[in-house]
Amino acid sequence: xxxxxxxxxxxxxxxxxxxxxxxxxxxxxxxxxxxxxxxxxxxxxxxxxxxxxxxxxxxxxxxxxxxxxxxxxxxxxxxxxxxxxxxxxxxxxxxxxxxxxxxxxxxxxxxxxxxxxxxxxxxxxxxxxxxxxxxx
Amino acid sequence: xxxxxxxxxxxxxxxxxxxxxxxxxxxxxxxxxxxxxxxxxxx
Numbered sequence: 542x543x544x545x546x547x548x549x550x551x552x553x554x555x556x557x558x559x560x561x562x563x564x565x566x567x568x569x570x571x572x573x574x575x576x577x578x579x580x581x582x583x584x585x586x587x588x589x590x591x592x593x594x595x596x597x598x599x600x601x602x603x604x605x606x607x608x609x610x611x612x613x614x615x616x617x618x619x620x621x622x623x624x625x626x627x628x629x630x631x632x633x634x635x636x637x638x639x640x641x642x643x644x645x646x647x648x649x650x651x652x653x654x655x656x657x658x659x660x661x662x663x664x665x666x667x668x669x670x671x672x673x674x675x676x677x
Numbered sequence: 678x679x680x681x682x683x684x685x686x687x688x689x690x691x692x693x694x695x696x697x698x699x700x701x702x703x704x705x706x707x708x709x710x711x712x713x714x715x716x717x718x719x720x
Contacts, residue, residue, distance in 0.1 A: 608701075611697065612697070612701070615693060615694055615697050618690060618693070618694075619690070619694060622690050644680070644683060648683060648687045651687060651691050652687065652690060652691055652694070655690075655691040655692075655694040655695045655698070656694060658694070658695050658698040658699065658702075659694045659695070659697060659698035659701075660698075661698065661702070662697075662698040662699070662701035662702045662705070663698075663701065665701075665702060665705055666701055666704075666705045666709070669705050669709035670709065672709075673709055673712060
């Protein structure tokens with residue numbers, strides 16, 4: 542998968558819940574109680590990126606094994622973090638008084654941004670390795 | 678106290694992820710793109 546494909550098939554599709562929410566907020570009247578950014582959408586974005594990293598690394602046979610292990614390890618750590626945050630977001634719906642949604646959103650946005658940088662670095666490397674083996 | 682724990686855990690995971698990502702980007706650009714551009718004769 543090239544970087545352009547990664548952007549379209551992974552990043553854009555992972556961003557779909559956020560973009561569709563913005564569309565819904567744009568179409569709603571000002572009295573409708575809809576938040577323009579929901580923590581669940583951001584968590585889903587990060588989770589999709591982390592899982593796609595693992596899938597891409599597993600399918601690759603040309604890169605360094607140590608490097609792959611490190612990237613899979615970090616991606617698994619992210620999957621665990623996003624899965625936990627997702628569970629917390631469900632608790633926030635069940636018992637709103639027990640969870641700070643502002644903190645949850647801030648943590649989710651920070652981790653999702655980090656995951657996006659990490660995912661870009663992995664797919665850039667995989668694309669470069671593929672280009673090198675094609676040229677050689 | 679709880680905010681400190683949140684910041685610590687998020688900071689460790691986020692910093693590790695961003696750090697590994699940035700190191701990978703720099704390494705890739707140094708190693709692979711340099712070779713690629715040399716082969717293509719652009720450099």
